[in-house]
Amino acid sequence: MKTIPSILLIIVLLHGGVVAAASAAAPAGEIDYPALDAAITAQMSKHGLPGVALAVVEGDEVAYLKAYGTAGRGRPVTTQTPMFIGSQSKSFTALAVVQLAEQGKLDLNAPVQTYIPWFRVDDPSASALITANHLLHHTSGLSEAGYAVLLPDDATCEQAVRSLARARLTAPVGTRFQYFNRGYSTLTYLVEVVSGERYADYLRAHVFVPLGMAHTTADPATVTDVAQGYSRFFGFPVPVRQGVRDYEIGAGYIISTAEDLARYAIAMKNGAAGLLSLEWGQKLFAAGQGGYGMGWFIADSGAKIYHGGANEAFRTDVNLYGPSDRAFVLLANEGHQVDHFISASQLANSVEAVVLGQAPPPVSQGWSVRWVGWAVAAIVLLLVILAIRNFAALPGWRERARQMTPARRAWDVAISFIIPTAILVVVFTQLKAFYGYRFNLLTNLVNFRLVMPDVFVLTLVGTLPDYIQGIIKLFWVLTGQASKPASLKDPA
Numbered sequence: 001m002k003t004i005p006s007i008l009l010i011i012v013l014l015h016g017g018v019v020a021a022a023s024a025a026a027p028a029g030e031i032d033y034p035a036l037d038a039a040i041t042a043q044m045s046k047h048g049l050p051g052v053a054l055a056v057v058e059g060d061e062v063a064y065l066k067a068y069g070t071a072g073r074g075r076p077v078t079t080q081t082p083m084f085i086g087s088q089s090k091s092f093t094a095l096a097v098v099q100l101a102e103q104g105k106l107d108l109n110a111p112v113q114t115y116i117p118w119f120r121v122d123d124p125s126a127s128a129l130i131t132a133n134h135l136l137h138h139t140s141g142l143s144e145a146g147y148a149v150l151l152p153d154d155a156t157c158e159q160a161v162r163s164l165a166r167a168r169l170t171a172p173v174g175t176r177f178q179y180f181n182r183g184y185s186t187l188t189y190l191v192e193v194v195s196g197e198r199y200a201d202y203l204r205a206h207v208f209v210p211l212g213m214a215h216t217t218a219d220p221a222t223v224t225d226v227a228q229g230y231s232r233f234f235g236f237p238v239p240v241r242q243g244v245r246d247y248e249i250g251a252g253y254i255i256s257t258a259e260d261l262a263r264y265a266i267a268m269k270n271g272a273a274g275l276l277s278l279e280w281g282q283k284l285f286a287a288g289q290g291g292y293g294m295g296w297f298i299a300d301s302g303a304k305i306y307h308g309g310a311n312e313a314f315r316t317d318v319n320l321y322g323p324s325d326r327a328f329v330l331l332a333n334e335g336h337q338v339d340h341f342i343s344a345s346q347l348a349n350s351v352e353a354v355v356l357g358q359a360p361p362p363v364s365q366g367w368s369v370r371w372v373g374w375a376v377a378a379i380v381l382l383l384v385i386l387a388i389r390n391f392a393a394l395p396g397w398r399e400r401a402r403q404m405t406p407a408r409r410a411w412d413v414a415i416s417f418i419i420p421t422a423i424l425v426v427v428f429t430q431l432k433a434f435y436g437y438r439f440n441l442l443t444n445l446v447n448f449r450l451v452m453p454d455v456f457v458l459t460l461v462g463t464l465p466d467y468i469q470g471i472i473k474l475f476w477v478l479t480g481q482a483s484k485p486a487s488l489k490d491p492a
Helices: 004-013 033-047 086-102 132-136 157-166 181-195 199-211 246-252 258-269 278-284 337-341 343-355 369-392 394-401 406-438 441-451 453-478
Strands: 051-058 061-072 229-233 236-240 297-299 304-310 315-321 326-332
Touching (some): 033 061, 061 258, 086 132, 086 181, 086 315, 199 246, 258 315, 258 326, 304 337, 304 343, 315 343, 326 343, 337 343, 369 453, 394 406, 394 453, 406 453
Antiparallel strands (some): 051 061, 051 326, 315 326
């Protein structure tokens, strides 16, 4: 029974590929917009998603805009509802860096120390090798696995960059794709150093205003009408406050809307037209290791260019399709980690299929996040009942222990620690296997309760009661309360 929490967590984490994506290279037919609406509403109903905003681009036109569900506090979602776009923010940071490079203010292949002389990682020789190009492509050798520094949310980009002095390389510089958020924090700071402008001001002047993105900002503190974000607790969406890490705005906390991102998608689909020359625009989408360009994933030899974004309470997808000259934008105000691998995947795959002129997958295909949440709730309830029963039986154990041999008594105490520890080892081993180079125990423990609160409760309920019982048993043994009274001990 004790293995259920870890098994369920593993299944949930490994179940990301629940629906096969439509082929980006397939010939595109006409877009069936009624079918698109039906697919989205069906997926929202299946998973209990609060709100979604959609934009579809055909050629150089925004062909379709539609919003569904609630933005919280009695407001409907609209295509102008501001939402956090998560790691889609990285594409804007990459664009800013490449703009500065095209202007001759920044050499992408020069060491970061050329512009930030004090830039350091824990390897002095590597510190002098890391370039903006490495950071853009996530090939700096740095990863989440080698960085165990917790910063306050209001820490600055400069403080985040300075903290890299404690970051160890997990691969030689330039040899391996390893997604690393703090690399884009460094690029954010680099934009400020080279341009002499605040990051938010630079993007507003050189990207947002030129593209007419009036509701997009890299200054979240100035936005008062952002949608209510939701997480999920035992299958039900619950409103949560979306925090902002100031030092990671360029990596994950820009705010935008479906309409604004549609304008952005048109520009990006055309090689960042109006923002970069054709030559430099092509550099953005040149796939490096791991199929990653500069702030974008490149698939099918460029037939599909995309990036997602995930915050604790929001989810974003921006997909560009070269052969069909189409694109779509999806924003959702729910950010539970399990949703990212199940509901978000199913929703995006359904939209992709219709945008490419195909039939969407059957809505019955793939798990529902609701089912997963309800299963977690049922297991938590069962474990609570078992824990209550076991605590009620503790006095009886003390009496039985007085009749046990010392070895048997010691083993009975030890097993109360061994089983929950084994569960935690399995859980975190599987998390590490799933996240790979993105896994760091310290930061993942902190984020665990935020991005998967119900699974976090499941893990606690599956382990903590056993530890408490073990401590109580150990106390009784050490104080002699679980030993035979001296008058009843066997004669020597």
